[in-house]
Amino acid sequence: MNSAEELYPQLISGNRRALSKSISLVESTLPAHRTEAEKLLKLCSALPINSRRIAITGVPGAGKSTSIEALGMHYILQGKKVAVLAIDPSSSRGKGSILGDKTRMELLSAHPMAYIRPTPTRGFLGGIGAATAEAIKLVEAAGYDTILIETVGVGQSETLATEVSDMMLMIYLTGAGDELQGVKKGIMEVIDLIFINKIENNEAAITRGKKTKAELHRALHFLQEKDSGCGVIIKMGSALENFGIAELAQSIDEHFIEIENNGYLEKKREEQALHHFKSQLQRYLLIHLESLPSIQKLIKKNSLEKENFSQPSAIAKEIITANFPTTS
Amino acid sequence: MNSAEELYPQLISGNRRALSKSISLVESTLPAHRTEAEKLLKLCSALPINSRRIAITGVPGAGKSTSIEALGMHYILQGKKVAVLAIDPSSSRGKGSILGDKTRMELLSAHPMAYIRPTPTRGFLGGIGAATAEAIKLVEAAGYDTILIETVGVGQSETLATEVSDMMLMIYLTGAGDELQGVKKGIMEVIDLIFINKIENNEAAITRGKKTKAELHRALHFLQEKDSGCGVIIKMGSALENFGIAELAQSIDEHFIEIENNGYLEKKREEQALHHFKSQLQRYLLIHLESLPSIQKLIKKNSLEKENFSQPSAIAKEIITANFPTTS
Numbered sequence: 001m002n003s004a005e006e007l008y009p010q011l012i013s014g015n016r017r018a019l020s021k022s023i024s025l026v027e028s029t030l031p032a033h034r035t036e037a038e039k040l041l042k043l044c045s046a047l048p049i050n051s052r053r054i055a056i057t058g059v060p061g062a063g064k065s066t067s068i069e070a071l072g073m074h075y076i077l078q079g080k081k082v083a084v085l086a087i088d089p090s091s092s093r094g095k096g097s098i099l100g101d102k103t104r105m106e107l108l109s110a111h112p113m114a115y116i117r118p119t120p121t122r123g124f125l126g127g128i129g130a131a132t133a134e135a136i137k138l139v140e141a142a143g144y145d146t147i148l149i150e151t152v153g154v155g156q157s158e159t160l161a162t163e164v165s166d167m168m169l170m171i172y173l174t175g176a177g178d179e180l181q182g183v184k185k186g187i188m189e190v191i192d193l194i195f196i197n198k199i200e201n202n203e204a205a206i207t208r209g210k211k212t213k214a215e216l217h218r219a220l221h222f223l224q225e226k227d228s229g230c231g232v233i234i235k236m237g238s239a240l241e242n243f244g245i246a247e248l249a250q251s252i253d254e255h256f257i258e259i260e261n262n263g264y265l266e267k268k269r270e271e272q273a274l275h276h277f278k279s280q281l282q283r284y285l286l287i288h289l290e291s292l293p294s295i296q297k298l299i300k301k302n303s304l305e306k307e308n309f310s311q312p313s314a315i316a317k318e319i320i321t322a323n324f325p326t327t328s
Numbered sequence: 329m330n331s332a333e334e335l336y337p338q339l340i341s342g343n344r345r346a347l348s349k350s351i352s353l354v355e356s357t358l359p360a361h362r363t364e365a366e367k368l369l370k371l372c373s374a375l376p377i378n379s380r381r382i383a384i385t386g387v388p389g390a391g392k393s394t395s396i397e398a399l400g401m402h403y404i405l406q407g408k409k410v411a412v413l414a415i416d417p418s419s420s421r422g423k424g425s426i427l428g429d430k431t432r433m434e435l436l437s438a439h440p441m442a443y444i445r446p447t448p449t450r451g452f453l454g455g456i457g458a459a460t461a462e463a464i465k466l467v468e469a470a471g472y473d474t475i476l477i478e479t480v481g482v483g484q485s486e487t488l489a490t491e492v493s494d495m496m497l498m499i500y501l502t503g504a505g506d507e508l509q510g511v512k513k514g515i516m517e518v519i520d521l522i523f524i525n526k527i528e529n530n531e532a533a534i535t536r537g538k539k540t541k542a543e544l545h546r547a548l549h550f551l552q553e554k555d556s557g558c559g560v561i562i563k564m565g566s567a568l569e570n571f572g573i574a575e576l577a578q579s580i581d582e583h584f585i586e587i588e589n590n591g592y593l594e595k596k597r598e599e600q601a602l603h604h605f606k607s608q609l610q611r612y613l614l615i616h617l618e619s620l621p622s623i624q625k626l627i628k629k630n631s632l633e634k635e636n637f638s639q640p641s642a643i644a645k646e647i648i649t650a651n652f653p654t655t656s
Contacts, residue, residue: 035641038639276637278627303605314366316609
C-alpha cells in the first residue's frame with residue numbers, strides 16, 4: 001500500500017489508479033492501513049467540495065443499473081464527472097458482491113469521465129455504510145461532482161444509503177405490486193423521488209405509467225411531511241430507451257436547488273458527519289480496547305465458560321471495572 | 329418491572345403474563361433492567377431444553393403469516409406448544425413493526441397453546457438478533473417446544489435468523505420470479521426447505537407447482553453442499569387451504585431427525601451460543617466503557633471539533649491510551 005503522502009497529490013489530480021488505491025486503503029482493516037487511511041482522509045477533508053450525492057434504490061429487476069447508466073451518461077454529456085458506488089450489506093457475509101461486474105453499465109464503465117467502484121469489501125470492523133461514506137470523500141477529492149450510490153437488497157441498505165446521500169431515488173415497476181417492491185412506511189419516508197421505469201414512449205405504456213403514478217400518489221398521500229420540506233416527486237420513463245431521463249435529471253436538479261436554498265442540505269451533511277464520527281469512534285474504541293492484552297486475556301477466559309453466556313453485560317462490566325482506574 | 333426472582337417461578341410454570349413481562353425485561357435497555365434480565369437468563373440457562381427453532385422467510389406477499397398459522401395449528405393438534413417470534417431489522421428505526429397485529433394469525437393468536445410476540449423493540453444497544461435469541465430462551469423456559477421465527481424484509485433478517493434458528497423454511501411463490509423473491513446465492517445457502525405456497529388442490533395449480541419445483545431444483549443444482557449435510561427439500565401446497573401442510577411438517581420433522589443424528593444441531597447451537605456471547609460482550613464492553621465519566625468527557629470534547637471527524641480510529645486510540653494503564 002502507498003502512503004497517504006504519496007497518494008494525495010495523485011488523487012486530487014484525478015488519477016484513477018490513485019483513486020482505486022485510495023479506496024482500497026480506506027477499506028482495509030489492517031491497523032497500519034487504517035492509520036494511513038485517516039491521514040489521507042484528513043488531507044481530503046480540507047478540500048472545498050461541491051458535489052451531489054444521489055442514492056438509487058429499488059427491488060432487483062426494477063432496472064437500477066440501467067437507470068444509473070442512463071442518468072450517468074446524461075450527466076456526463078452535461079460536463080459532469082460521475083462516480084458510481086454501491087452499498088450491499090449482504091456482501092459483508094463474504095459471499096460475493098451482486099454489483100460486481102462493470103459490464104452491467106457498459107457505456108459508463110468505458111467512459112473516461114465516469115468511475116465505477118463495486119461494493120465495498122470492508123466488513124464488520126468499519127461497517128459498509130462507513131466504507132461507502134469514506135469512498136465518497138475520496139471520489140469527491142478526485143474531482144467527481146456527481147455521486148450515484150446504488151443500494152442492493154431491500155431494507156437495511158436504504159437506511160445506510162440515507163446516511164451517506166443527499167437524496168434518494170427509487171426505481172419502480174408498474175404491476176409488480178407495492179408490497180413486493182418494499183413500498184412501506186419505513187422506506188417511503190426516505191424516498192425523495194420515484195422513477196416509474198420501463199414506461200416506453202407509446203400510448204399503452206404511458207397509460208400504464210399514469211395509472212401507477214396515480215396509485216402511488218394515493219399511497220403517498222398519508223405520509224407526513226419529510227424533514228427536507230419537499231414532497232415526493234414521481235416521474236416515469238424508460239431507462240433502457242433513454243425516455244424521460246432528461247426530465248428525471250431536471251427533477252433531481254430542482255430538488256437539489258430546493259434543499260440547497262432551504263438549508264436542509266447543509267444541515268443534513270453536518271448531522272451525517274457527526275453521526276459517522278460518533279459511530280466510527282465507537283467501533284474503534286472497541287477495537288483498540290480489545291487490542292489490549294489484558295482485555296484479550298479476560299475475553300478469552302470468559303468465553304470458555306458456558307455459564308457466562310447468559311450474562312454478557314455483567315461480564316463486560318467486570319472486565320471494564322477491573323481494568324479502569326475507578327477515578328470518575 | 330418485576331425482579332428475576334419473582335418472574336422465574338411464574339415463567340417456568342408457563343404463565344403467559346410472566347412470559348410477556350420477561351421478554352419486555354430482556355428487551356429493555358435500562359441498566360437496572362439489564363441486570364435483572366441477565367439474572368433471569370442465567371436461571372433459565374440451567375433448565376433442560378428440548379425445542380425446535382424454525383425460521384420462516386419469503387418476500388412480503390408470499391404468505392409467511394398464513395403458513396405460520398397453518399403450520400402452528402398443525403403442531404398444536406400434535407400436542408406441541410408453539411411460540412411465534414419475529415425478526416425485523418427495519419423496526420429498529422422505531423418506525424413501527426410490520427408484524428404488529430396478531431390479527432394476521434387468527435386461530436393461533438386465540439389458542440391457549442400458542443404464544444405470539446411481535447417484533448422486538450430493542451434497538452442498537454443489544455441488537456435485534458440478540459433480543460430474539462433471548463426471547464427464544466424465555467419461551468423455551470416457559471415450555472414452548474416449537475419456535476417459529478418470522479423474518480421480515482429480505483437480506484439482513486435472514487442472516488439474523490440463521491444465527492438463532494436450527495433450520496430455515498422459505499415460503500415461495502410461483503410466477504413471481506427468482507430474482508424478485510431474493511433467490512440468490514447468499515440467501516439460498518441458508519435455506520433448508522422451500523414451500524411453494526398458493527398451490528391449491530387442483531390439477532392446474534399442481535402442474536404450476538411442479539413446474540416451479542423443477543425450476544428451483546435446476547437453480548439449486550449448482551449450490552455446494554451445506555454445513556448441515558442435507559440438501560434443500562422442496563414441498564408445495566396452500567397454507568390458506570391447509571393443503572400440503574402435513575407433508576411440510578413431516579419434512580421438517582425428517583430434517584430435524586437428520587441433523588439431530590448427524591450432530592449438526594448440537595454443533596450449530598454451541599457455535600451460536602459462543603457467537604452470541606462474544607458479540608454481546610463486545611456491545612456491553614462498549615456500553616460500560618462509554619458510561620465512564622472520563623470517557624464521556626473525551627467523546628464529547630472530540631465531537632465538537634470537525635477536523636477530528638476524518639480520523640475516528642486515531643482519536644479512539646488516544647482515548648484508550650490516555651485512560652488505560654499501559655501495563656500489558
